[in-house]
Amino acid sequence: MAQHIKVHILLAPNPLMLDFAGPAEVLRRANKIQSEIIFDVQYIAPRDEMMTSAGLKVSGLSKLPNQLQPNCFLMVSGTTKDILGDLPSPSAAQRTADNEKIVEWLRATFTAKQTLLTICSGALLAARAGLFDGYRCTTHHDCLEELRSISPQIKIEENRLFTEDRNRFASAGITSGTDLMLHIVGKKLGIAAAAEIAKHMVVYARRNGDAPQLSPWLQGRSHLHPTIHRIQDLIAADPTKDWDVGSLAKHAHMSARHFSRLFNNQTGLSVPDYVNGLRIAIAENALRAEQINIEHLVGDLGFGSSRHFRRAWQKHHQLSPTQWRQSQQV
Incomplete structure (x- = not known):
């Protein structure tokens, strides 16, 4: 019987599509190539629909749950203030209210029994909730100063694709979210499965989180x-x-x-x-x-x-x- 792992993908206001679409595609492919572990993906948000960075509205989003299952993954996506084209987007006041709701929910709901993944500026929301105090963490280079100002207890690592510290993972965002999810899948399914997924997705290189360099697993794979x-x-x-x-x-x-x-x-x-x-x-x-x-x-x-x-x-x-x-x- 397959083991089911719940993966909650939290969309903050104006989510960057690549931040959540890339990792989600890794999980979709992981479910397709094997049947030992099934990743059950659920999209959650403070509202039932969100306008993404590319101007595509996503709807049917689930509410922030009152509690999280033990051993589940919670992935917090990054956001942007800019929306492609002239399509309407939430006001600054609405974005602020949504972000505050997310921070309060993270602070009240996330425990040591779950695994946290942040993509890009999603680290800022988790940091404001205190979830990275005493942990290694990274984010997009444009967000490093803001992350540093949130708490002196965060062990910030610059120039990293992603970091791993116990049950906390953080990525620099955008395409590095895919690298992080390949890393997670590799830990669960094995490195050969992660390599197969990367190859199918035509990812140029599955990169290592410790430095901006090629991972040995995909080096020479172009x-x-x-x-x-x-x-x-x-x-x-x-x-x-x-x-x-x-x-x-x-x-x-x-x-x-x-x-x-x-x-x-x-x-x-x-x-x-x-x-x-x-x-x-x-x-x-x-x-x-x-x-x-x-x-x-x-x-x-x-x-x-x-x-x-x-x-x-x-x-x-x-x-x-x-x-x-x-x-x-x-």
Whole structure:
């Protein structure tokens, strides 16, 4: 029987369409490709209809519920004052009233039993409700100063696509909301599923939240060669396996020399660098999550030795694994 996860998407006044449409499409596709976990999406708002940034009115929105289910997701979208074209939009007084209602509702309703996701300026509403006090958080670069003025207890991170701190996630907004939702889906369904969704959505790159750079899971994925994509999917499904050029070339039905040259030309990476990049991404997640023994991690990830692991690690980080883990806990 499938596990159902409720996802409440909260639309604030004049919501930015990309802020909520991109993440919602990730969830729609996630439900389509598998049946183990079903994301039940509900759109909620202080009013039953909202005019979006693109001038498209959305209606039939549910009221803000009196309580939230345990283990559900609450995603707060970003907003704008500008509406495309000359279509009427709520007055400044109406927007202020709606925002105040949302802040009061967030303060009274959200608990440690739920997971918060904010997109773009949605972080400002959550911050005003006190939900980011003591937590790492980011928002769109245009909103950073306002976020900083709300509370000195917020651990603001600039120049980040998204942040993750316990049950609080925040994204810089617009397209990075899609990156954040791919990250969430990857945590629930696995990285291969997230990669498949990104590929279907023709997302240029599934990016990592820690820096404005390509995620190892989608790095080298902007090419159009179906065989190389198939091999990358194969590796991503089990990065710790002892992959080598010869075995992968057999899966590709090519000679090792031709496959190696083609892989490098299409992805811009050698096979070992591609495989090790995925393993280092797993190592980063493990080091963030717990005080794991690094020597045990080496074996679990398929590295032949600590020296091999550290050589691969140094291609991605200046700090040692121990120093890097300490830097993530600041």
